Amino acid sequence: MSAEVACYGCMAFFDTPDALVDAVRALRKAGYEGVEAYTPFPLEALGEALGIPGNHVSLGAFIGGLIGGVGMLAMQYFSAVLHYPIRVGGRPFASWPAFIPPALEVTFLLAAAGGVLAMLLGNRLPTFYHPVFHIDRFERASQDAFVLVVCSHSAKRDDATLKSLLQALGAVQVDEVPA
Template sequence: MSDKVEHYGCMALFGTGSALIEAVRTLQARGYRELEVYTPCKLDELDRLLQPPSHRVAWAAFAGGAIGGIGTLALEYYAAVISYPIRVGGRPFASWPAFIPPALEMTFLFAAGAAVLAMLIGNRLPQWYHPVFHVERFVRVSQDEFALVVNAQSGEDTEHILGLLRSLHPLSIDQVPR
């Protein structure tokens, strides 16, 4: 097998968030788009640099809430008016004030469920395996180090990526096996 197939990419560990952000800027300026960043804390500048899709969860929550609310109202109307109409105390069959609380609860339930599902799909979770778990120093990322992984793109030699990462002066550089 060639080097391009055997390695997922290259990982560089940095001691500070500002060094990581500068490395991301440098790599993006050189045309690299397949970057993964792992940090022990949130860095607002990374959101602007990497531009994650931000509205998918909101749209999923809106769609889930609309489906839950409208579906519940339709189900209540069908059950109370069409399928099994019962006149209680002279009230109309379609008693909308009585339909609102269950529909509201189902709106919240479906919106929350859709948002959680969209978040899991967007984050590619659950992910039981990832190649970065093979790098021994990766455990430091949850404590005090910042990791940048450059995915080996088609036709990209990992030696070229390693040389580029060395120029960024990280604490350590590792090849990430598949």
């Protein structure tokens, strides 16, 4: 009694970045939606071919900076004016020039933290497991390989058709990725 192993999709390796981008465009035109690409360096045309929307890193940094700046100013105001008022050198309790340097530092800190958090969430990191890790040659994607993965669940076609299409698009090697 043998159980059939579920298939995540097909993985294709290409020689050049142009071949990878052309294959992505052809697959998207053919109706495949679950297409992922892995390259050792960024390809500007690849993001457009995959239809990747813009990122939210700048929004995350802005929100983090806003929370840091306003939060620090509010904390200093409440502590210096309301909770523990001490008159030092004849200055008013709410001495805004003294509040600016710490507020600026916390603004920078939380803006950077917000940007990093938005980047991690946008990249779906940390990813400790992904089905593509089963293919031994996949580790070359961070060095010199141009890899294309087409998820089976996104395409309503059989794997044999997908494999032949990937080979027709110039794939050097096509592997089935177990789930």
